[in-house]
Amino acid sequence: MKRFLSLMSLVFLLVLAGINPARATIYVPAGGDTGWQTFSFTFLYDFSGDLTFLVSDYGDTVVSSYLLLDNLSAGPSGNTGFELGDFTGYIPLGVTSVVTSFTSPINPSASYTPTEGSYMALLDSYDGDTGVSTSALGGTDGSLLYLSGMSFASGETFSFDWAFITEDYPPYQDFAAFIIEGSYSLPGGGTLPVYEEYRLAQVALPEPATLVLVGSGLFGLAGFGRRRK
Numbered sequence: 237m238k239r240f241l242s243l244m245s246l247v248f249l250l251v252l253a254g255i256n257p258a259r260a261t262i263y264v265p266a267g268g269d270t271g272w273q274t275f276s277f278t279f280l281y282d283f284s285g286d287l288t289f290l291v292s293d294y295g296d297t298v299v300s301s302y303l304l305l306d307n308l309s310a311g312p313s314g315n316t317g318f319e320l321g322d323f324t325g326y327i328p329l330g331v332t333s334v335v336t337s338f339t340s341p342i343n344p345s346a347s348y349t350p351t352e353g354s355y356m357a358l359l360d361s362y363d364g365d366t367g368v369s370t371s372a373l374g375g376t377d378g379s380l381l382y383l384s385g386m387s388f389a390s391g392e393t394f395s396f397d398w399a400f401i402t403e404d405y406p407p408y409q410d411f412a413a414f415i416i417e418g419s420y421s422l423p424g425g426g427t428l429p430v431y432e433e434y435r436l437a438q439v440a441l442p443e444p445a446t447l448v449l450v451g452s453g454l455f456g457l458a459g460f461g462r463r464r465k
């Protein structure tokens with residue numbers, strides 16, 4: 237029985253590892269959108285480095301997807317919610333703008349206004365080549381917003397509001413991502429490189445790897461259950 241329980245725990249851990257909410261991706265159907273979401277990340281140690289927000293085409297460069305951003309918990313003074321009406325303090329690359337509202341070109345019910353103040357950022361994967369390659373992340377081209385030289389204290393949480401809207405459809409798995417890259421200063425001295433890439437949203441079905449992991453967990457439970465009889 238004890239062995240059975242420890243096996244059960246292992247199965248649950250494996251299943252949890254596959255659906256850890258912090259790493260969850262929202263899978264968006266053809267022409268769909270996520271609604272506003274909030275992402276938060278808590279730093280383990282004192283951190284310095286860069287934050288990148290990105291929307292990317294996948295498999296083509298001609299059908300657009302969009303990433304909206306607002307209400308950053310840290311960033312350029314007076315402009316963490318883009319209320320200066322521009323990208324002061326940010327480095328935008330590709331096709332980006334600061335807007336007061338956004339409606340999906342193919343779905344009028346996917347209509348958005350800022351979660352904070354009057355302005356929000358709009359990144360467009362664009363119906364053409366943005367000139368910004370996203371091949372390092374498995375995409376084709378896209379647009380990004382970059383915050384350089386950020387610092388966070390140990391235990392501090394960074395959060396932001398985001399929404400992903402697509403005009404695309406499977407198998408063109410356009411996606412949005414958030415990347416933390418820099419280094420931790422360890423309490424005992426020394427530094428630790430940090431690279432965290434979060435796939436916020438993606439067009440189409442869950443990746444096979446996720447299905448296999450959750451599926452094998454469920455299969456395992458069924459198998460152990462039968463053996464007890």
Ligand SMILES: [Ca+2]
Pocket residue numbers: 292293294296297298299300301361404408410
């Ligand atoms: Ca696309």
Ligand SMILES: [Ca+2]
Pocket residue numbers: 306307317318319350351352353354355356
């Ligand atoms: Ca705002």
